Amino acid sequence: MNAITYAEPPESHPEIPLPGGDVTEGVVRVGDTVRRPIGPNAPLVHALLRHLEETGFEGAPRFLGVDAAGREVLTFVPGEVAGRPRPPWLADEERLASVGRLVRAYHEAVAGFVVPDGVRPGLGLDEPPGTPPPPPYPVELVGHMDYTPDNLVFRDGQAAALIDFDIAKPVTRADELVNAMLYWAPLGDPADAEPLLQGVDVPRRCRILADAYGMSETDRSRVVEVAVMRTRRSWFLMRQNAEELGGGWARMWADGVGDRIKRREAWLERHGAGLDAALTAP
Numbered sequence: 001m002n003a004i005t006y007a008e009p010p011e012s013h014p015e016i017p018l019p020g021g022d023v024t025e026g027v028v029r030v031g032d033t034v035r036r037p038i039g040p041n042a043p044l045v046h047a048l049l050r051h052l053e054e055t056g057f058e059g060a061p062r063f064l065g066v067d068a069a070g071r072e073v074l075t076f077v078p079g080e081v082a083g084r085p086r087p088p089w090l091a092d093e094e095r096l097a098s099v100g101r102l103v104r105a106y107h108e109a110v111a112g113f114v115v116p117d118g119v120r121p122g123l124g125l126d127e128p129p130g131t132p133p134p135p136p137y138p139v140e141l142v143g144h145m146d147y148t149p150d151n152l153v154f155r156d157g158q159a160a161a162l163i164d165f166d167i168a169k170p171v172t173r174a175d176e177l178v179n180a181m182l183y184w185a186p187l188g189d190p191a192d193a194e195p196l197l198q199g200v201d202v203p204r205r206c207r208i209l210a211d212a213y214g215m216s217e218t219d220r221s222r223v224v225e226v227a228v229m230r231t232r233r234s235w236f237l238m239r240q241n242a243e244e245l246g247g248g249w250a251r252m253w254a255d256g257v258g259d260r261i262k263r264r265e266a267w268l269e270r271h272g273a274g275l276d277a278a279l280t281a282p
């Protein structure tokens with residue numbers, strides 16, 4: 001990819017580390033920009049960010065080029081990110097609804113985006129043998145697929161922007177909503193939830209997300225199936241990322257993410273019917 005070289009402004013700024021994400025090391029803020037190492041999915045991400053800019057979508061950083069150190073340069077998005085420790089508003093239902101609306105706005109903006117010729121979405125790995133298949137529905141758009149609290153910027157109490165498109169790839173709308181539910185409902189064994197999200201009404205929160213997004217009846221009826229299938233797959237894919245990419249992926253695996261995925265699958269089997277009822281009730 002022939003990314004343009006970023007022209008540094010005359011005044012210099014210190015590099016301020018931006019911790020928070022689990023994966024990328026060396027994310028820093030420099031003035032009004034963010035510098036990140038260029039990952040394997042960058043050709044897709046850079047084209048995607050350009051497309052979002054052209055459509056006038058305000059809910060994503062702009063891609064400004066590549067700096068002299070070979071890092072991607074993005075605009076710094078001002079606002080509040082739910083880092084650690086988590087802010088007390090994590091369970092707030094108004095914020096939750098705003099997440100659903102932001103995902104929808106992103107989908108409107110990304111609708112016309114086509115993966116450029118020669119660009120292979122993903123982290124550059126072939127699927128490991130034995131990986132269960134993805135849900136059997138045709139892809140609809142290039143999804144963000146990483147709606148963790150660390151990847152959303154809030155302003156005035158509303159989700160205002162998405163950051164960290166590193167694992168963006170062609171998926172369905174239902175895949176995207178399941179991903180948002182995974183972190184914000186959250187989907188999984190309550191014992192594994194963030195303390196602030198323990199004891200919340202998970203089906204109700206899924207419904208709030210679905211309503212705020214404006215999810216179709218067909219997609220609502222697929223949520224549980226998609227969640228189970230994506231969960232089964234993710235155990236294999238996370239293990240592969242840990243083994244082949246190392247770094248933060250390996251740390252997450254050592255930290256027990258594989259077991260949490262298994263517990264999520266079991267939880268979905270137990271609670272799928274209730275979740276489905278909450279999502280599809282008139």
Ligand SMILES: Nc1ncnc2c1ncn2[C@@H]1O[C@H](COP(=O)(O)OP(=O)(O)O)[C@@H](O)[C@H]1O
Binds near residue numbers: 022074081150
């Ligand atoms: N463009 C940006 N604007 C504002 N904050 C950002 C931006 N990019 C990253 N950050 C901050 O840095 C943290 C880590 O960056 P991120 O791109 O999410 O890396 P990781 O791949 O490790 O999750 C984010 O959680 C956020 O707080």
Ligand SMILES: [Mg+2]
Binds near residue numbers: 020022
């Ligand atoms: Mg992140």
